[in-house]
Amino acid sequence: MSVLLICTGRDPQVWVNAIREQQPNVKLYVYPEVHDPQEITFVVTWKHPKGVFNRYPNLEVIASIGAGVDHIISDPEIPKRALITRVIDEQLTKDMSTFVLALVLDKIRNVSIHHSEKKWSPLPYHTLDEENIGVMGLGVLGKAVALNLSSNGFKVSGWSKSRKHIDGVSTYHGEKGLNDFLKDTSILICLLPLTSETDSILNKELFEKLPKGAYIINVARGEHLVEHDLLEMLDKGHLSGASLDVFRTEPLPEEHPFWKHPKIHITPHIASVTDPKKVVHQLMENYMHLKNREPLKNVVELKKEY
Template sequence: MALAIIAPGRNVAVWVENIKKIDPSITVYVYPEIIDKSEVEAVMLWQHPKGILNDFPNLKLICSMGAGVDHILSDESISPELPIARIVDKKLTFSMTNYVIMGILNYHRQTLRYQINQKKKVWDMSRPEISIRVGVLGVGELGGDVIDKLQALNIDVSGYGYSQKSGLTYPYYYGNQINEFLKKVNILVCLLPLTPHTENYLNLDLFKNCSKGTYLINVARGKHLVEEDLIEAIENGYISGALLDVFRNEPLPKNHPFWESEKITITPHIASVTNPDAAAPQIVENYQRMKLNQSPKNQIDRKKGY
């Protein structure tokens, strides 16, 4: 019985070290050096080669190496019977929330504008604050925490999701109420899960329905955003600017127009990074639960996609 890590291009030495420290009895293989694929009953995945899991005849468990699972679900060759577990880490939530609030406050207090003015030696005291009304797309664990912290700062915030919810302490919109939601906000934060329904969700049609000059923050997945539509939306004033941490192609190609735009701030997918010290115990626990024929913790709903 063995656990295999399949994460091409990533240095996974710290993962192996942590797993072996917790349970030295676990045999850990690292792709592509997998001696006997029939031994492998559990895999840890990040951007694995599609179809590769067909080579593992005794596979019983799939573990994502992060909170997201879209990189796994996009592989249609994976049996729907295989359970998939994701990482849930309070530090991931903490980092994500801090990043989003940083972006919101920088827009509110116009940090980017003053950075540009400093380079130009311009002293401009006009309009030092922009009134903000934040809308969060996706009110799961991450989105819910962002909303909680914004409420603590007395910032006007609303949420949007796909299903009806009750007992919330903030205005909530769902389903076909998306345009009503968009008109209520002027900062749009995307924390949606990536599913077939949400891919390309941030597109020109949506931007046209936003309050004119809305500011976009995308920290979910690059495939949520139609990148050329954002450029057009900024040129036409539907969107005033954007803070982007995720992209369709990473690293972002050097010839990509986002690099040159003064109205787009980019960061290299660092809003919230999985900490192996915190994640490895979850992997080991689910591995041990698998051996006892128990369902893994933090198992995703394959139908919902998260």
């Protein structure tokens, strides 16, 4: 039973070091170095080449090195026999919740605007209780963000596909609950998983259901956002601005109109970044569970796509 690391677009060595430190005896290969496909039962991956898993007839587990699995399930050639797992990490959750809080505070206190406009002219700002913050997606990350904002004095609501209960947060669910959730939301935060249902959900139709002057924060996936719809609604004045950490194409091309738009604040996908040393124990624990024929942790429900 061997492990294959497929980590395109990133330096795999940090993962190799972390895996070997955690599990020195594991037989580990790094794609695309030469290896016997028959040996591979466990793949650790991020953004694999589509169709590559079909080369491995004995593959049983495909483990994402991050919280998201859309990069895996978007491949139509995933072997049906393979289980998919994801990482749930306390540090990732903390990083996301503090990052979003920073974006919200930056927005309501106009921190970035004063510098970018090079004007010594204090701008009016909202107090905490004047903002209605809405979090789309109430999974591990979304729930943590909602609770952190609530504990800092904000009025927070949340929306999810299925019913959720979070102390101190008004929750809505399903299609029927979406309109009620959006109508009073002044700052909308997207933390949805990327699925066939949520792809392009941040579009003109949704933006029009927000009150005039609403602000958008997307820290989930770039594919959630219809980019030209955002630009249109910003230019019309219906939306007051946006903070974007994720994009359909990354790195964001230099010629992209987002860079020059005065109402868009860009960060380079830094909201929460997986630390190999912090999460590798989860990956290797599942590898040992597979080896011992024990139940795996953090298995993805394919019907839900997360």
